[in-house]
Amino acid sequence: MGRGRAPCCDKSKVKRGPWSPAEDLRLISFIQKFGHDNWRSLPKQAGLMRCGKSCRLRWINYLRPDVKRGNFSKEEEDTIISLHNSIGNKWSRIAAHLPGRTDNEIKNVWNTYLKKRLSNPPSHDSSSLPHSPSPSSSSSTVDKVNNAPLPPSVSPKPVPPPTHNTLRDSSTSTISSVSAQEYGSVCNFDPDPFPGESLFDLLGPGSENTLGEVDKPYCFLEDNNTGMELPLELDYDFWNLFDNLEPTRPCAEAMDACGANLWGEEIQSPGEIAEENRNWLRRLEEELGLEVSEEDSSVPRDDL
């Protein structure tokens, strides 16, 4: 039954490969607002040029608020090994015993590490294992494929993706991350709703994605409802950011759709968000003495 059916979508008309932050935002926003009753129709409704299966996979393995990132504990490893002994490669069933872990992640951990460990029992303790906390293990907080920050739980601070550069060094002030404290010092809303955490990372201009399209620049917002850090597409010319602040409706609507709450205040309308966003950025500019040189301002707009 159901065999030999047609492909789930027209491969020639859908985007493939790594997801851009803007796509993630779109998917998150849509699902938070409308749920995912029908994966097949979701991409079209959400305005994504993706296959429904791809959306489902991205959501389940990566964007879901309850997905747990980071290293596997000894207990989790033992659970995997034990369950694998009894039921084999039933990754989804194993995942059911590990809240927050996805079948894909468990499968990867098994294939890349646990299987090898079992066939070559280590003589050293677990502190040297590849998944143990180490500088390189910070990779667990970053999507290595598209360099986007992982949304939930483990990572308190997104790592600026290299493909979406921080403010260029040639600008008179280089800011890769605006801390909550810095943010609080320049806004008159909630001084620091998330003490000690980076609240708002301003990133650089958009860069080409795998399809040769140019992603818009984006920043990160922490969603008060889910605690997730969401990439927010900045729908204005980044290189005029500090000269002529014009957040547009799509920007504000994206924030609204996420339930993003920058200031500890309930967001009322896209217009208000745009206005507050504009005010905040203006204060940031003044407080931190940001300037954009003529040269920087002349970056071709066509690239954005």
Place this chain on the structure above:
DNA sequence: AATGACTCCAACCGCCTCGCT
């Protein structure tokens, strides 16, 4: 510093299962 080998993991592919008609 350059290069090749290796590792890791997100994403894809194709098949299977389930539910609806």
Place this chain on the structure above:
DNA sequence: AAGCGAGGCGGTTGGAGTCAT
């Protein structure tokens, strides 16, 4: 009961990052 379509699952792969030389 049979056909169909959507969701789910497990195997595999591509490519970015890291390490070794």
